[in-house]
Amino acid sequence: MPELPDVETFRRYLESTSLHQKIDRVRVSEPDILEEESPSGLGRKLHDRRFTDTRRHGKHLFAAAGERLWLAFHFGMTGRLAYFRGKAAEPEHTRLCLDFSSGYHLAFVCSRKFGRIRTTPDPRNFAEARGLGIDALDPKLDDTRFERILSDRKGTIKSMLMNQGILAGIGNVYADEMLYQAGIHPNRRVDQLNDKDRANLFRTLRRVLQTAIDRQADPKKVPRGWLLPHREKEASCPRCSGRVQKTRVSGRATYFCPACQK
DNA sequence: ACATTGACCTGAGAGC
């Protein structure tokens, strides 16, 4: 479930492995993942180019491959990147593979085919054109702006957090995590949160995302006391050792602790 | 304006 911390980890991975390498060839084994692009057209665009820069907006990753030419990745539910040497090492479910002249490869791996790849001349315009909200870790997002974003909203807080048109980057798992850590019930309505709840939620949101990035978005490396490793029924709450409950909020599996979250 | 549901897709795990 690649959310903001996962995608930021992929961005750093791409930065540390694949910059400045000449792209010899693009192999697409699943054309459905390409949007507004054909395998051969994409191959022509990327041939002999090198990635020079990366960006992230919410759950989207961008890699610059030339003047006004960025590759845009969305990882769906199961997408990831894999850098490896030699075609024999190509992972299962590779949907697109970039062959570098060094003999190394960068693969877009995605078992469920919800991931998407396209090109865009400019990530900023892309985010705007797709109607994405401000990135949840954008430094320009402060508590005043967060407050403004929340005002006049009436839905549940969890669906607001997951709405990519409002804040970009938060998905099902981290929405649950930040609500748990902020002590807010996922079904609370936005207009029923007081100022203290809102300020608390904003601080918690930033801390959860940043900490997750610091831990490479790896559930096994997450601090003690987080809900994330306890997303299963009958789990006990790491803070009060009561029972974690599972429900559905706007159609998504939702875990929370009824004792800790009001 | 919001919530809900189903479609898309496939692998994992449960139950028989």
Next chain:
DNA sequence: TGCTCTCAGGTCAATG
């Protein structure tokens, strides 16, 4: 073992 069923969740469209 092997079949069938359910679930997972990002996004979008259709419906209430």
